[in-house]
Amino acid sequence: MTEENSPTVYRSDYQPYPFTLDAVALNVELDENRTVVTSTLSFTAKNAAPADLVLNAEDISLDALHLDGQPLGADAYELTPDLLVIAQLSGSFELRVQTTLDPAANSLFMGLYKSGSGFFTQCEAEGFRRITYFPDRPDVMSIYTVTLSADKEKYPYLLSNGNLVSSTDLPDGRHQAVWHDPFHKPSYLFALVAGDFDVREKTVKTHNGRDVLLQIYSDKGSRDKTEWALASLERSLVWDEKRFGLELDLDRFMIVAVRDFNMGAMENKGLNIFNSGYVLADPDTATDANFSAVEAVIGHEYFHNWTGNRVTCRDWFQLSLKEGLTVFRDQEFTADMMAAGLDDQAAASARAVKRIDDVSVLRAGQFPEDAGPMAHPIRPDSYESIGNFYTATVYEKGAEVIRMQHTLLGAHGFRDGMDEYFRRHDGQAVTCDDFVNAMEYVYTKSHPQRDLSIFRRWYSQAGTPRVQVTMNHDAAQQTVTLTLSQQTPLVGVEKIRKDFVKKPFHIPFAVGLLSADGQPLALNEINDSASQLNTPDPKGEHTRLLELTEQSQSWTFTGIATKPVPSLLRDFSAPVIVQYEWTEKELAVLAQSDPNPFARWEAGQALATREILGLTNALQKGEQAALSETFVQVWKNNLQDAGLDAGYRARLLTLPSEKFLAEQMDPIEPVWLSRARQAVRENLGKVAATEWTATLQDNDTPGTYSPDPISAGRRSLKNLALSYLMAAGDEAACQQALVQYQAAQNMTDCMGALGAIVNYHHGDKRQEAIVDFYEKWQHNPLVIDKWFALQATAADTRTETIRGLMAHPAFSLRNPNRARSLIFQFCINNAEGFHNQDGSGYALWTEAVLALDSINPEVASRLARVMDNWARYTPALQSQMKSSLEQVRDHEGLSSNVSEIVSKALRI
Ligand code: B3K
Ligand code: ZN
Numbered sequence: 001m002t003e004e005n006s007p008t009v010y011r012s013d014y015q016p017y018p019f020t021l022d023a024v025a026l027n028v029e030l031d032e033n034r035t036v037v038t039s040t041l042s043f044t045a046k047n048a049a050p051a052d053l054v055l056n057a058e059d060i061s062l063d064a065l066h067l068d069g070q071p072l073g074a075d076a077y078e079l080t081p082d083l084l085v086i087a088q089l090s091g092s093f094e095l096r097v098q099t100t101l102d103p104a105a106n107s108l109f110m111g112l113y114k115s116g117s118g119f120f121t122q123c124e125a126e127g128f129r130r131i132t133y134f135p136d137r138p139d140v141m142s143i144y145t146v147t148l149s150a151d152k153e154k155y156p157y158l159l160s161n162g163n164l165v166s167s168t169d170l171p172d173g174r175h176q177a178v179w180h181d182p183f184h185k186p187s188y189l190f191a192l193v194a195g196d197f198d199v200r201e202k203t204v205k206t207h208n209g210r211d212v213l214l215q216i217y218s219d220k221g222s223r224d225k226t227e228w229a230l231a232s233l234e235r236s237l238v239w240d241e242k243r244f245g246l247e248l249d250l251d252r253f254m255i256v257a258v259r260d261f262n263m264g265a266m267e268n269k270g271l272n273i274f275n276s277g278y279v280l281a282d283p284d285t286a287t288d289a290n291f292s293a294v295e296a297v298i299g300h301e302y303f304h305n306w307t308g309n310r311v312t313c314r315d316w317f318q319l320s321l322k323e324g325l326t327v328f329r330d331q332e333f334t335a336d337m338m339a340a341g342l343d344d345q346a347a348a349s350a351r352a353v354k355r356i357d358d359v360s361v362l363r364a365g366q367f368p369e370d371a372g373p374m375a376h377p378i379r380p381d382s383y384e385s386i387g388n389f390y391t392a393t394v395y396e397k398g399a400e401v402i403r404m405q406h407t408l409l410g411a412h413g414f415r416d417g418m419d420e421y422f423r424r425h426d427g428q429a430v431t432c433d434d435f436v437n438a439m440e441y442v443y444t445k446s447h448p449q450r451d452l453s454i455f456r457r458w459y460s461q462a463g464t465p466r467v468q469v470t471m472n473h474d475a476a477q478q479t480v481t482l483t484l485s486q487q488t489p490l491v492g493v494e495k496i497r498k499d500f501v502k503k504p505f506h507i508p509f510a511v512g513l514l515s516a517d518g519q520p521l522a523l524n525e526i527n528d529s530a531s532q533l534n535t536p537d538p539k540g541e542h543t544r545l546l547e548l549t550e551q552s553q554s555w556t557f558t559g560i561a562t563k564p565v566p567s568l569l570r571d572f573s574a575p576v577i578v579q580y581e582w583t584e585k586e587l588a589v590l591a592q593s594d595p596n597p598f599a600r601w602e603a604g605q606a607l608a609t610r611e612i613l614g615l616t617n618a619l620q621k622g623e624q625a626a627l628s629e630t631f632v633q634v635w636k637n638n639l640q641d642a643g644l645d646a647g648y649r650a651r652l653l654t655l656p657s658e659k660f661l662a663e664q665m666d667p668i669e670p671v672w673l674s675r676a677r678q679a680v681r682e683n684l685g686k687v688a689a690t691e692w693t694a695t696l697q698d699n700d701t702p703g704t705y706s707p708d709p710i711s712a713g714r715r716s717l718k719n720l721a722l723s724y725l726m727a728a729g730d731e732a733a734c735q736q737a738l739v740q741y742q743a744a745q746n747m748t749d750c751m752g753a754l755g756a757i758v759n760y761h762h763g764d765k766r767q768e769a770i771v772d773f774y775e776k777w778q779h780n781p782l783v784i785d786k787w788f789a790l791q792a793t794a795a796d797t798r799t800e801t802i803r804g805l806m807a808h809p810a811f812s813l814r815n816p817n818r819a820r821s822l823i824f825q826f827c828i829n830n831a832e833g834f835h836n837q838d839g840s841g842y843a844l845w846t847e848a849v850l851a852l853d854s855i856n857p858e859v860a861s862r863l864a865r866v867m868d869n870w871a872r873y874t875p876a877l878q879s880q881m882k883s884s885l886e887q888v889r890d891h892e893g894l895s896s897n898v899s900e901i902v903s904k905a906l907r908i
Contacts, residue, residue, distance in 0.1 A: 006896030010382045011317040017135055018051035019043040021142040022092075026132070028112075030119055030150035030158075030194050035101045035112060036063075039132045042094050050088040053095075056129040056136040057082055059111075066096040084133045097133045106130075107814060107855045115260035116219065117154065118195025120273055122266060125316055125386045128187035138313045139429040141184040148192055149176040155194040157217065161185070161269045163251060181269055183249065184427055186312055191268030193256045198223035200230050207241045212248050217256040218279060225280040228707070229255065232295040236302040239333050244418055246306045253305075255279060255298070259781060262816055262858050263390070265297050267304035274301070277782055277817060283705035283746040285783050288715060290747075291707035295337065300330035311422065314429045316386045320378040320459075321432045323390075324398020328406070331358055331399060338709045349648045350709055352571075352597035356651045359572045359598075362400065364659035366392035366575075370464045371663075372868045373904045375492030379432050379459045382493070384900040387858045393462070400575040401458045405439050407508045407545070407573055408455070409446075417442040432459050454549045455506040463491040465505050467548065469580040473563040479526075480560045484509060485552040486576075507548040510570040512541055513560065518593030521564055526556045541595045543570050565589050567603075570596040582606070584630050591634045592641075597648060604638065605656050607631050608680070612661055616676040620669060627683050635684055639691045646699055647713020650720050655681060658831050667874045670831040678727065678795065685728025696721040696736070705746040712748070719752030726760035738765055751786060758794045774810075784810055785821040792825035798833050799840040802826050813851055816859045823848045827866045834866075835877055842884040849888050849898060857895030864888065864901040871908055882906070 025040040045051060062079060065072045067086070078085040086095075106113040111130025112121050121127070129136040146160040152175040158167075162181030169175050197217040206212055214233050216226040233255065240246045255272045257279035265274040278297040281290050307329060308322035335354040339347035369375060369392050376389070378398040383389050406414040421438035436459070440452040465488040472481040486504055494500045513521040523544045546555055565586045569578050582590070582603075590603030611631050618625040638644070638652045655677055662668045685692060699718035701711045722740070725733030737756045744750035750773075757769050770791065777783035788805060791797060805811060805822055813819050827834050827845050834841035845866060852860035870881035888894065889902045 006384050006899065008382050008384055009386075011315070011380070014315050014317075016046075017137065017140050018047065019045055019053060019089075019135075021135060021140050024142045024144045025147075026144060026190075027147045028149070028192060030103075030148065030155065032104045032114060033102050035103055035119075036098065037101060037132050038096065038098045039134070040094060040096045041134070042092070043089070044092040045090045048090070050090040053086045053089045054135070055084040055097075055133040056126070057084060057133050058126070058129045060099045060101065060130060060132070062097070062133065063100055064096075064098040068093050069096075082129075099132050101131065108858065109260055109262050109816070109856060110858065112192070113260070115258050116195075118193065118197075118258070119150070119155070120193055120256070120258050120260075121191050121268075122262065122273065123190050123268070124188040124266060126188075128190055131190075134187055136187050137315065138186040138188060139315065141186050141312070141427075141429060143184060144179075144181045144190060146179045146181075146190075146192065147176060148179070148194060149174050150194045154196070156196050157194065157199075159191075159193040159217075159254060159256065159271055161189070161191055161271050183269060183310070185269050185309060186429065189267070189269045189309055189312075191266070191271040191273055193217070193271065193273065196220060197256070198226070200226045202230055202234065204234055204237065206237070206247045208247060210247075210251075212237075212250070213252045215252070215254045216279065217254065218276065219257065219259070222257070222276075222280055225282045225285070226257075228281045228286075228291060229279045229294055229298060232298040233302060235295070235337065236299040236333065239299070239336060240303060240306070240329075243332070243336070244306070244329075244415065246422075248305065249310070253302075255301075259817070260815055262856070265301045267301040267308055269305070269309050272301045274298075275817065277785070280782060281707075283707075285747055285777075285780055287748040287751055287786075288707055288712035292334065292712070296330050296334050299333040300326055303329040303333070306422070310427065311425045312429045314431050316383070316389070317380055318431050319386075319389060320394045320398035320401070321430065321435055323395045324378060324400075325402050325435070327395050327399035328402040331403075346645060349597050349645045352601065353645075353647050353651055353709070353713070355571060355598050356601050358396075358399075360657065360660070362392070362396045362575060363663070364657055366396045367464050367577075367663055368659070368869055369393055370397070370462055371489075371491055373492065373908045374865065374868055374901070375462045375494075377458075377460050377462045381460075385861070385897045387897050388861055388900050397575055400572075404455070404458070404506075404508050404574055405436075405452075407510075408452075408547075409439060409443055413442050413446060414439070452506070454504070457503055457505055461488065461502055461505070462494060463488045463502070465507065465574075465576040467507060467509065467569075467574075467576045467578055469566065469568055469578060471564075471566050471580075473560065475562070477558075478561050479556050479558050480513065480564060481554050481556045482511065482546070482566065483552065483554040484546060484548045486548060487551075504549060504551050505574075507574045507576060509546045509548055509568070509576075510543050510573040511546060512543050512567040512570060512594075512596060512599070513557070513564040514567055514589060514594060515564055516562065516589065518565075518589045520595050521560060523557050524559055526558060529555070541570070543596065545573070567594050567596060567599045569602075570599045572598060572602075584610070584628065588630050588634050591652075592637055601648075601652055604634060604652050605660075607634060608655050609661060609664060612655065612673070612677050612680050613664060615679060616665070616669065616673045619676050619679070620672045627680065627687070632684070632687055636688050636691055639688060639695060645710070645713055646717040647709055650713060650716040653717075653720060662831075662872075666872065667878075668869075668872050669874055670835040670877075671837070674831040681724060681727045682729075685724035685726075685730065689725065689728060689730060692721045692725050693730075693732070696725065696733070715748045715752065719749070719756070722752060723756045723759070726756045729760075734761055737761065738769075741769055747783070751790070755790060758790055778810065781815075781817070785817050788818065788821040789825045792822050793829045795830075795832065797826065797830055798836060799826075799844045802833075802844060813848075814855055816856065819848075819852060819859060819863075824863055824866075827863065835873075837876065839880045842880050846884045846887050850891055850894075853891075853895050853898050854893075857897040860895065861897035861901050864898045864905075867902075868905055870905065 022042040027038040029036040103112045104114045110122050110127040126136055128134055148158040158177035160179035162179050165178040165180050167177045199217055201215040203211050203213050216229050218226050250270045257274050257276040259276050261275035265278050278294050281294045303326050307325045313321050335351045338350040417439035444451055465486050468485045470483045520542050522542050587603045587607045594600035615625050699714040701714050737753045741753035849860050849864050867881050867885050885902050885906050
């Protein structure tokens with residue numbers, strides 16, 4: 001589809017569907033190339049007046065159509081490639097539609113497709129219309145009965161949503177299963193799976209004493225890798241009961257792992273389908289990060305059962321209603337799991353680690369998006385292809401907007417608001433406004449003078465607000481006045497909408513004050529409008545919550561004799577950028593003693609950012625620059641602060657990412673930036689060699705592997721120490737990396753060593769290790785994905801290496817995980833290689849986007865987004881990036897997915 005025939009869809013055009021869909025009976029006769037789908041749809045008109053029945057379609061053809069048992073002739077309906085319209089129907093009627101599909105030829109992995117030896121579906125957002133003619137929109141909910149039949153030997157398992165009603169053998173070696181889902185659902189939550197699998201299962205009791213069967217289906221031979229997934233699922237069930245009072249509503253909950261999948265996982269009712277990378281995990285083949293991602297994604301999809309499935313979206317503009325809320329829920333789940341069983345202080349540190357990781361993801365992906373050509377509010381107003389709006393903004397910023405409501409209402413208030421939301425909307429398809437209405441109802445009960453009217457602007461305005469802070473200390477009065485002013489640039493479509501006026505946001509802004517020697521100060525406000533944060537205060541943080549709702553406001557605190565150091569936006573209480581002119585000395589105080597672990601990390605990052613950007617400038621001018629002594633001292637002190645938990649210490653000592661740093665540069669000079677960051681790393685490795693070596697020795701995790709956060713933290717600190725030392729060319733560390741690679745008892749240590757070797761070892765041993773790893777793991781696709789990714793991101797990898805790897809027999813563009821592991825990793829996480837001034841990285845991108853687009857446009861458009869911020873780069877890079885974008889835009893037959901991305905990028 002070209003851009004011309006993919007019109008823009010507007011939120012304001014929403015019209016309710018004129019019919020209810022009372023029941024859906026779907027009969028699917030599975031065959032690799034000729035699957036016959038017969039769907040029987042029972043409709044009732046909502047109004048007395050007749051209305052047109054509109055059904056969606058994509059890439060399917062109509063074999064037969066019956067209305068109330070009578071065949072319909074071609075003159076009785078209108079048929080276009082994407083619509084079937086039967087004019088002026090009223091009352092109740094039954095429509096029977098037959099289509100024939102070729103699942104083996106479906107490389108889009110949308111609708112019904114084959115992967116390996118099984119059949120799978122993916123219907124969100126608009127995949128069901130690739131299976132049958134249907135009102136494929138989330139506000140048309142119905143009860144589904146699904147009959148599946150297939151060859152019994154090849155496909156012994158036939159699965160769909162809900163409960164299994166019957167299984168029967170049929171003639172010719174086929175068999176049949178009938179499934180019934182008792183809950184109303186939209187078509188995007190439909191799923192079917194057929195194949196042969198290993199199954200791991202467990203029956204558990206819900207808090208109301210009901211027995212429910214949990215099952216994990218995975219490829220034959222992979223059952224030993226699903227123990228963690230099943231345990232994670234059980235933990236998710238218990239957590240949602242405990243934290244939100246939400247119980248599993250079905251008797252059976254299934255997760256199926258599949259190798260070919262466009263994203264992470266999908267929350268189909270009772271039958272989640274997962275990218276195998278988020279199911280399979282054992283110590284030999286999965287890293288700590290993999291284990292934690294499996295737990296988080298299993299939690300996320302499970303939590304959708306209530307936030308997404310029981311209460312769903314009215315239309316796709318409301319996507320954040322389910323995604324932002326469910327990301328917030330999975331973040332809280334992980335934080336609670338990480339803090340479980342720890343004392344208050346250790347728990348605060350564990351929670352801070354999770355918050356740091358989430359905020360880092362937001363800043364690396366969402367902040368640039370919110371400043372670029374695709375910028376949109378968490379509830380967009382328009383789109384061309386909905387597939388392009390599963391964005392960091394809808395998900396991650398959406399979660400921040402929910403988190404702010406949690407902060408404003410407090411944990412109890414938020415829980416009451418959630419209860420109210422379900423009381424009002426269970427079983428419905430609703431809007432983001434409906435969610436905020438439920439929260440506001442609870443909020444105004446406890447805060448009679450307040451409402452969430454200004455807060456709602458987070459749903460309609462895009463862009464990252466800048467909050468400028470000034471602090472005035474009056475020594476005579478012993479007062480401190482903090483003045484906060486907000487300003488948010490116009491972004492994305494806001495720039496071309498002439499009437500658009502940006503209004504102030506409601507920003508919950510958590511602050512503390514420290515004395516010059518790092519002691520937390522009690523905060524007593526003159527007007528007492530700042531509230532005490534409704535969270536534990538393990539170290540006497542004295543955090544106060546300022547609510548900025550106007551362009552500028554001030555707060556005055558008393559009893560402060562000497563000029564304090566402000567600790568701002570603690571716990572990242574709002575998705576904003578803070579502007580305050582700290583001195584280096586003040587940042588050093590915060591980075592070593594702020595009792596709020598998040599703010600402490602933030603101060604260290606600010607110090608490192610100054611160093612790296614300063615050096616980038618110097619290197620560009622051909623100068624050298626030594627590291628500041630204060631910075632080095634802070635790094636050394638934190639490295640040796642044994643009172644800190646290892647995982648938190650690893651975060652404190654990790655340099656800001658290139659993506660975060662690039663955001664602070666204008667224009668972006670990716671190659672010098674990357675070199676400067678590398679040089680700072682090398683320098684820190686040298687000046688603190690003794691401390692790093694001690695850290696490397698002290699953080700071994702002997703014995704049986706466990707992915708718990710304490711052990712994982714030790715491994716991350718140990719591997720960080722190894723990489724600093726190797727960056728500094730430390731001979732002993734080089735030897736140690738080779739030993740660790742050979743002796744590793746788990747994949748985290750193996751990859752920690754191999755990563756350091758591939759990036760920093762320049763002798764023969766490097767290639768030997770690469771070959772050795774491949775030979776050892778060539779039969780495990782998820783491990784080979786890591787092998788490709790490691791080489792794609794290695795500091796000295798250039799396009800020739802990537803092209804060589806693309807010709808490797810194990811490479812395939814058709815498998816999304818493999819394409820992501822090599823090409824995406826190179827384009828996204830290898831600045832020196834991708835932005836090489838010879839333009840070879842951009843040429844590779846152009847070819848890959850076009851090649852992928854002809855196979856799988858949804859995956860191609862993700863890769864297309866790599867060029868979003870082309871206009872922020874140096875002029876020489878800009879013009880090359882622009883011409884690559886133009887080349888893609890002008891390609892004949894481009895999908896609407898990629899077309900939307902590149903044309904928006906070029907529009908700025
Ligand atoms: N809801 C799915 C995402 C579907 C993406 C379709 N392009 C997974 C999730 O967010 O849980
Ligand atoms: Zn989701």
